[in-house]
Amino acid sequence: MHPPSTGGDATPLAGVKHVILVMSGKGGVGKSTVATQLALGIRAAGHRVGILDIDLCGPSIPRMLGLEGKDVHQCPQGWVPVYADQQQTLAVMSIGFLLTDRDEAVVWRGPKKTAMIKQFVTDVAWQDVDYLLIDTPPGTSDEHIAILESLRQLRCDGAVLVTTPQNLAVGDVRRQVTFCRRTGLKVLGIVENMSGFVCPNCSECTNIFSSGGGEQLSSVAGVPFLGRLPLEPRLAAALDAGAPLTEAAPAAGPVADAVSEIVRGLLQTVR
């Protein structure tokens, strides 16, 4: 790993207006995909966006945005995030930029993870970020406690919870809602991912799992339902390959429609 920062001398998150956590009850439901799509959708709505990837054991944001192998630099205020575009409207910070060995963070114990996350909150020199999305690991772990403790004195608008339509995943989100209530974290809404499959030939969207679980949970739990993101094989291929932003953020089609609806609802809540 790169040498630790000497510590930023600015107020933590000074350049950030809004902070949104992206959480999921279990792994593999597409939390990082949703975080990426939310970031690209909010950017398309004309805002400057940051993504802080605190999934220390499985950082996937650099790969999804084609930024693998990029380096972060130091400035007097701390770490300079990596920009995904020339206009510098999408800034990214991830453990993936700091580790020389990708497996290193996997063996870290709780206190080392906590220290790293605190450093991420205090030492990144975000510049004019309207919305900072924090991609968290699945479940409720050391990383969640650490980020909430670090943000307590600062500001956090709340959390977006990601689920898939099956009952099992929805049950995990129910536990996430309880976690948010206990820790005083506002639930901004639920996103149901992989909700229907977009046919690569005709773009028809067909439900393959039972559907509506996320919506039912949101009404039972009294939290907003932000929308559904379909399973789109071209999106998976683009994100897995680290394709250019134009492919990671389709301009039209079922994914584009879903993302703009979800973002519209989210930005009405957080402004």
Ligand SMILES: Nc1ncnc2c1ncn2[C@@H]1O[C@H](COP(=O)(O)OP(=O)(O)OP(=O)(O)O)[C@@H](O)[C@H]1O
């Ligand atoms: N809506 C979608 N359309 C197509 N592929 C998707 C979609 N959502 C997720 N995927 C694919 O599923 C896989 C897992 O997604 P992702 O890494 O976002 O999940 P995660 O919940 O963040 O995982 P982890 O638990 O490892 O943090 C990836 O290969 C991703 O491309």
Ligand code: SF4
């Ligand atoms: S029309 Fe139906 S079967 Fe034909 S390509 Fe589209 S989804 Fe597949």
